[in-house]
Amino acid sequence: MNKQERFWIEVSRDHFTAYLHVSPDAGDDVAVKxxxxxxxxxxxxxxxxxxxxxxxxxDNIELYDYVFIIASGKPFTLGEDARIVFNxxxxxxxxxxxxxxxxxxxxxxxxxxxxxxxxxxxxxxxxPATQGEGGMTIFGQKLPGEWGTDITIEAGENVELADDKxxxxxxxxxxxxxxxxxxxxxxxxxxxxxxxxxxxxxxxxTVVIKGSIMDGFDVRAGGDIIVENTxxxxxxxxxxxxxxxxxxxxxxxxxxxxxxxxxxxRFIENSTVEAEGNVVVETAIMNxxxxxxxxVVALNRExxxxxxxxxxxxxxxxxxxGSTAHPKTYVQAGYRHDVQKKYLETLGRLGAISKELAxxxxxxxxxxxxxxxxxKLGELRTAAHKLLKxxxxxxxxxxxxxxxxxxxxxALVDVEDVAYPGATVLIGEGRYIVRKETKYxxxxxxxxxxxxxxxxxxxxxxxxxxxxxxxxNSVLIIDDSKAVRKTLKLxxxxxGMRVAGEAEDGEEGVEQYRQLRPSIVTLDIAMVRMDGIETxxxxxxxxxxAKVIMISSIRDRRKVLDCVMAGSLDYILKPFVPxxxxxxxxxxxxx
Amino acid sequence: xxxxxxxxxxxxxxLRRVTLDELRELTGDLDSLLRRLREPAEAGAAxxxxxxxxxxxxxxxxxxxFEGISDAGCELESLMEDSIRKKSFDPxxxxxxxxxxxxxxxxxAEKETAEx
Numbered sequence: 001m002n003k004q005e006r007f008w009i010e011v012s013r014d015h016f017t018a019y020l021h022v023s024p025d026a027g028d029d030v031a032v033k034x035x036x037x038x039x040x041x042x043x044x045x046x047x048x049x050x051x052x053x054x055x056x057x058x059d060n061i062e063l064y065d066y067v068f069i070i071a072s073g074k075p076f077t078l079g080e081d082a083r084i085v086f087n088x089x090x091x092x093x094x095x096x097x098x099x100x101x102x103x104x105x106x107x108x109x110x111x112x113x114x115x116x117x118x119x120x121x122x123x124x125x126x127x128p129a130t131q132g133e134g135g136m137t138i139f140g141q142k143l144p145g146e147w148g149t150d151i152t153i154e155a156g157e158n159v160e161l162a163d164d165k166x167x168x169x170x171x172x173x174x175x176x177x178x179x180x181x182x183x184x185x186x187x188x189x190x191x192x193x194x195x196x197x198x199x200x201x202x203x204x205x206t207v208v209i210k211g212s213i214m215d216g217f218d219v220r221a222g223g224d225i226i227v228e229n230t231x232x233x234x235x236x237x238x239x240x241x242x243x244x245x246x247x248x249x250x251x252x253x254x255x256x257x258x259x260x261x262x263x264x265x266r267f268i269e270n271s272t273v274e275a276e277g278n279v280v281v282e283t284a285i286m287n288x289x290x291x292x293x294x295x296v297v298a299l300n301r302e303x304x305x306x307x308x309x310x311x312x313x314x315x316x317x318x319x320x321x322g323s324t325a326h327p328k329t330y331v332q333a334g335y336r337h338d339v340q341k342k343y344l345e346t347l348g349r350l351g352a353i354s355k356e357l358a359x360x361x362x363x364x365x366x367x368x369x370x371x372x373x374x375x376k377l378g379e380l381r382t383a384a385h386k387l388l389k390x391x392x393x394x395x396x397x398x399x400x401x402x403x404x405x406x407x408x409x410x411a412l413v414d415v416e417d418v419a420y421p422g423a424t425v426l427i428g429e430g431r432y433i434v435r436k437e438t439k440y441x442x443x444x445x446x447x448x449x450x451x452x453x454x455x456x457x458x459x460x461x462x463x464x465x466x467x468x469x470x471x472x473n474s475v476l477i478i479d480d481s482k483a484v485r486k487t488l489k490l491x492x493x494x495x496g497m498r499v500a501g502e503a504e505d506g507e508e509g510v511e512q513y514r515q516l517r518p519s520i521v522t523l524d525i526a527m528v529r530m531d532g533i534e535t536x537x538x539x540x541x542x543x544x545x546a547k548v549i550m551i552s553s554i555r556d557r558r559k560v561l562d563c564v565m566a567g568s569l570d571y572i573l574k575p576f577v578p579x580x581x582x583x584x585x586x587x588x589x590x591x
Numbered sequence: 592x593x594x595x596x597x598x599x600x601x602x603x604x605x606l607r608r609v610t611l612d613e614l615r616e617l618t619g620d621l622d623s624l625l626r627r628l629r630e631p632a633e634a635g636a637a638x639x640x641x642x643x644x645x646x647x648x649x650x651x652x653x654x655x656x657f658e659g660i661s662d663a664g665c666e667l668e669s670l671m672e673d674s675i676r677k678k679s680f681d682p683x684x685x686x687x688x689x690x691x692x693x694x695x696x697x698x699x700a701e702k703e704t705a706e707x
Contacts, residue, residue: 063635063675483610483651490602526646553650575653575661578597 006030009038009070012566015137016073018044020054022061030058039070045140047072065531076135081148085125088115088175116174117184123159123175124167124182126152156183157223174206176224178240178261179277185223185240194219194234206240224261231257231271241277248273252287262294274337285310285318287327291337299416305329311337316413321441322420322434332426334411334445343401350394357387413443425454440494455496474500475585476516478509478535479524479551484574488522488551491578492585506530510538517543520588523568525552525559533559533566540567547588551576607655607706614652614660614699617644621696625689634680641688642671648695657702663695 006026010019018039022030032054039048048071057068117123132145155161158170159182167182169175174187186205190198193211201207206223213219215233224240231248233255241261248257250271257263262277268285278294279285287307290296295315298305304320309330322329335343364380367373407428415438419425423434425443432443432454442455475497477485482504489499500518503509507530513521521539525532532550539546550563550571560571569588572581598606621644627637648664670688674680 060635060678063639481613481647481651483606483613483654486609487606487654490598490606494597526643528643553646574650 007035007038009035009042009044011042011044011138015139015141016075017069017562018042018071018138020057020068020070022058022066022068024061024066026061028058032058035070043140044071044138046136047074047138071138073137074135076143076145077132078146079130079132079148080127082129082151083127084151084153085127086175086177087121087123087125088117116172116187117169118172119169121169122166123169123184124153124177126165126167128165153177154181156181158184158186174223176206176240178224183223187223193229225259242275262292279312291341293336293338303416305331311335311340312411313337313408314411318415319417320420321413321415321418321425322423324420326420326422329420329423330426331413331423333413333443334408334426334428335405339401339405343398343405346394346398346401350391350398353387353391353394357384357391360384360387409445411445413441415441415443474498474516474518475520475522476501476503476509476512476518477522478503478506478512478527478532479522480504480527481524484524484551488581491581494578495582495585497585506532506535506538509535510542513539513546514542519547520585521546521548522551522572522585523548525550525563533562536563536566536568549584549588603655604706607657607702610651610655610657611699611703611706614648615703617648618692618696618699620644621692625685625692628680628685628688629682631680635675635678638671638675638680642668642675645671657698660695660698660702663691663698667691667695 005023007020007022007030010021011017012019020035032051035054035058036048036051049069054068054070057064061068129148129150131147134145135143137143153167155167158173159175160168160170162168169184171184171186173184175182175184186203187208188201188203188205189208189210190201191210192198193214194201194209194217195214198217200218200220202218202220204222207219207221207225209219209225209227209229212229213227213231213234213236218235219225220237222239224243225236225238226243226245228245230246231242231244231250233250233253234257235255236242236257238259238261240259242257242259242263242265244263244265246265247267247269248263248265248271249269250257252270252272256272256274258274260276263273263275263279265273265281267283268279268281268288268290270287272289273279273291275292275294277292279290279292279296281296281298281303282300283298283302284304284306285296285298285308286304289309291311293313295317296305296310296312297303297315298318301319303318304323305316305318306320306323307327307329309332310316311332313334313336316331316333321331332340360380360383364377364384367376367380409428411427413425413427417439419434419438419441421434421436425432425434427443427445430445430453434441438454444453444455446453475492477488477492477499479485479488479502485502485504489502492499497520500516501512503512505527509521509523510530523532523535523539527535530538532552536548536550539548544567546567548568550560550568551574552560552563552571553574563571570584572584621641624637624641624644627633628641630637645664645668649661649668650664652658652664653661667688670684670691674684
């Protein structure tokens with residue numbers, strides 16, 4: 001386009017919008033006919049505004065700020081995603097699995113509800129994805145509609161999939177969805193406690209216990225174990241999930257509650273709990289040994305991990321870590337608990353052998369310097385030889401286990417409210433000792449420094465800041481409202497980001513971007529002189545990979561799509577809450 | 592994580608102070624702009640400026656919990672947008688805008704008093 005001209009037409013990169021720019025000097029000089037002729041020359045054939053609208057713009061170019069959308073394409077639409085419709089009341093655990101992890105929105109009253117189906121019933125149906133409506137660019141190019149995302153769940157035990165859509169029960173029993181698999185378990189119900197009246201329980205399907213599992217008893221099930229009351233000092237193992245409507249209190253006497261799925265409980269106290277999946281608790285985990293190859297989560301309102309040790313492969317998340325009494329609370333993330341247990345046990349054995357070997361060597365030195373008793377020396381040499389052989393074998397075992405001891409670099413420990421002194425957080429081999437009350441703490445792994453670090457909102461103390469300062473955490477705030485700039489600045493600084501600069505209009509913002517090159521920009525859509533979309537375009541001319549988050553009033557939300565098409569990464573609607581800002585910025589930094 | 596849980600009381604007080612300063616600054620020219628709204632030659636530019644002011648008031652007031660002021664700002668912004676779209680600034684509408692703007696200024700003054 002030649003800006004010396006009286007008018008020119010600019011086409012968006014995606015060919016969906018054509019903007020008519022009129023030079024302020026053009027005055028009343030531009031005619032609709034000319035504009036349409038120019039559009040035709042450019043090949044614009046679809047979505048052109050009618051003459052009246054164009055004329056209205058030409059008559060009031062000042063009001064429109066000299067720019068007018070003269071043609072709009074028809075965007076293609078996204079079809080419906082495939083979905084699974086369950087013909088039974090789904091336990092909230094199914095929702096948690098679908099969302100790839102537990103959250104704080106669990107209603108524990110609903111977990112563990114049992115429904116039943118008959119043989120031959122269709123327990124679920126798969127509704128396939130559809131294709132959206134086609135679109136057209138302003139140049140007349142047709143674009144096909146996009147297909148929705150496909151989804152499927154596996155037909156598990158006692159379920160068959162017919163015609164790629166109907167999940168049919170092969171037996172009568174209770175349907176469950178867990179880990180992306182739908183199955184039907186035969187169910188046995190114990191009316192009351194597992195005690196001397198029932199004896200130990202072993203069952204291939206799902207066991208529902210209307211009372212508690214009392215001291216000294218064992219329950220093993222191939223499916224889920226659902227307990228309406230508590231688990232006392234009992235050994236419990238489920239091939240599916242363990243769901244305990246009240247608490248687990250094995251009181252640390254060698255009893256273990258374990259599952260090949262996940263464990264859900266209102267609370268866990270003085271107990272050992274192991275899960276191949278997640279451990280999810282409504283209130284607190286206290287003085288317990290809890291291990292999960294997924295996540296350990298205590299995020300409901302009273303969620304806390306106090307005392308004991310907690311290990312997860314993916315994530316440990318709690319509202320509170322430790323307490324005001326500063327009990328020793330160990331939390332580790334990044335290793336599978338079964339592998340870590342074997343590793344630590346083997347390490348322990350190696351340590352014991354090494355200690356014994358050191359003692360034998362010391363005795364040998366002492367005897368050879370004092371009595372020089374050959375028989376005694378002979379015995380000590382034989383003992384040392386055996387210990388050395390055992391030491392070599394254990395070292396070899398350790399190397400083998402080490403090869404399977406995969407460290408999850410993305411593991412983290414999140415504390416939503418406060419971590420108290422007395423808590424120690426380990427991510428991989430990195431250790432962080434909490435020395436003062438720390439709010440909104442997130443412990444992560446720094447792959448470069450090969451150590452864990454804390455990203456915290458607490459401004460007290462330098463060591464609480466993220467150890468990764470610099471451009472990766474800098475932000476430029478562009479907004480014509482001082483109050484909005486100030487609020488955003490406060491939020492972002494609290495999560496350890498550096499506000500590189502602030503600008504109150506688009507032109508200033510572009511100039512600051514050019515100089516500062518922050519990694520994130522927050523940009524108001526509605527500004528004078530140069531609006532958000534224009535500013536976004538100018539910034540992307542400087543850096544096509546610029547990460548820009550649009551800040552939009554809810555009244556301007558229709559402009560958000562324009563912004564996304566113009567290249568913004570994400571958006572935040574005003575009035576915003578800190579959580580939304582933090583989540584959006586973090587997501588943008590990681591993208 | 593609501594604003595109240597995230598910010599300390601002192602921080603909320605400071606943010607409200609900054610917002611009230613901004614609101615006062617934004618509404619400083621209201622009377623003059625409303626007068627220009629009644630002049631056909633200047634109505635367009637005045638309306639544009641007023642629309643921007645009310646838009647900013649609506650957004651920044653809501654951030655610090657001044658819902659009443661935010662609602663008033665949004666209502667005035669809507670009125671301005673309608674008038675701009677229709678290119679009509681009839682006396683009745685201008686009077687209504689003036690009344691609502693006066694009410695808005697009163698609410699801001701009350702908040703300033705309340706916040707100290």
